[in-house]
Amino acid sequence: MWEQLNKYRNHFLQHEIKDVLTPSSINSLQNKEWQSFMEKRNRCKSFPQHCTKSSTYFEDRAQLAYGWFALPKLMREMDSDDNLTHWRAIYSLSEFLLNPLNAQRAILEMEIVRKLKNAFMRLCLKFHKEEHEEMKIYLKIFNIISRNLNGAEQIANRKCLMIEFYKIAGSKESEKQDLAAEILRNLTGQPKVLGIVIKDEENLGYIANIFKQDPCRPYYPADLWHHLCHMLELAPQLGIDLGFFELLHSRIENRLPLFWEMNSKAFALLLRCEEGQRRFDKLDVIQLIYEVFEEVYVDKSKKLPGQFVENYEYLILILMDGLHSKRALWRIREFTMLTCHVARRMASKRTTNPRIQLYGLKTLRNMGTMPCVRRYIIGNWLTEICEMKCLDAEAECARDALLDWLRRDIADSSS
Template structure:
């Protein structure tokens, strides 16, 4: 009877190995395996079952209805000596100012930049002790106000604020450094405010000092790169005097992480002045950029993940800006594949700016007669059939075709 009962368990196993083991032995082995499996499962550390942390959303915000009278109430509570009331006011203020109409009203009517600046400087000068995360919240308010033209102008006119932003980035305070870099980028991203920032000769030197402080740092904040490039567009000579040419050249030469992105863009902007062109020829910049193009043929395991060039826009821009001297043009004659790399990028990429740079670079390279004949014999038909992505690229294509065809007509 007991043997018959054993056969009812593990029916599949009983049918498969009935001639090898008895039903009782099969069930015993199954029990042993099941016990070992459950023991291994019990050894795994599970997440402690506890109550989730209590939300502080309403405790960190002021009690008010977001309407016409909200801004005066927040300004009054921001001047409170009670730390909790002050904290709730500035946190609510960051959400209230996200509406551009509220931000414009606060800037023009209440002079919010001056009031937040005073509170921010008192915290930075350690006149008041930081109870919560007031400095980070002040930076969020400045970040929102800097998106407005009037707010950006008011912030740029206060040099003490810009000095503190640079100090925060230099100290690499988590979260605060990224916010400070984004504020500086918002300021210099507006032409009118950029002129205000460039009036101070210490602005570019302070930004360059952040990079020169640790040249081997693999990655810098992206907003800080944009802030530097905005200023180099107006004054590349000053950037070369501060040593940025050697700094950027070393990053490209050593293929530091993401060298092809903002570092190459800043390097291209330095070549827009005579001194930058002279130094570009001195370091054989044409060969340097040609070697960057040649890295496309390397196997993936020979390059680090962040060394692989993901966008060729600024590499072609650097080549375009570096071909304004006779020495660079004569040097380009020695690299036949350089024209091929630019031609392939012209026809395969979907970036309008990259296509425009490639067409202008081919026009610049074609000044040399040997390269001109090479372009006519190999790329004339491709240029003629090229689909342009915007009007500027179409104008550049027509100018290149006119130059090449006119040369053909003159030679015949």
């Protein structure tokens, strides 16, 4: 009877090895294996159970219903001498002002820029001790306000704020540095405010000091590069006087990480003045750009991260802005393959950036000023230019103008 009962356990094993072992022996072996497995499992230490931390959501926010009366209440509590009340007010304010209507009302009716400036400067000058993360929240609020034209104009007219933003942008605290750089980018991204910022030449001097602190520093915040380019677009001569030409040229020459991005764009903007063109010819930047293009044949494994060029947009922009003097045009005759590199990046079917097409077409037009280069373009790239699919209307107009100019040369030579 017991042997019959043992057959009901471990049906698969009973069926497979019924002629080798008895049912009771099979079950006995299975019990031993199961016990040894459980002993090993019990010896494992379980992960200690910790209670989850309580949420600080309500501790960091003011007690109010977000409505029409919320903004006046937050502005009153922001002036409170109690540190916790003040912290809750500015923290809630950083969320409340994300609504553009609330931000506009706070700027025009509540004079929020003046009040924030006073509190921010007291913290910067160490009159008040930072108990929470007040500096970070102030920067977040200024970042939101700088997206508004009226707020950006009020910030740009307060020199003490601009000085502190440049100090923070040059610091080593990454999060605060990124916020300060974004504020500066927002200010100069609006033409009216850019005029206010560039009127004070010391602002460009401050950002020059940031870049000169460590010329070999591999990375800067992208917003800081955009801020620099906004200013150099209007004042390239001032940028050259402050030493940006040599600085940016050395970064390209030494192939610092991502030198082909915003670094090259800022360098190209410096060429839009007489002194920039003179230095472009003196340092033979054409050969430097040719060497960068030729490095496409170098194995990626032989380069450091960030040195391999992924986007030739701004390198072509350097050629477009630099090929204006007679010396540069005579020099371009010695680099026939440079014409091929530009045309290949421009006419490639894999190109998804319309600016590469536009800059490439304008660069070929400048290169074609030399008759021998123009003949080379007609003989080797005329068909590719005709069949090129333009990605926007501006590039299409530039292509039609270039084709009309090249075909006119063919007609003149055949008559």
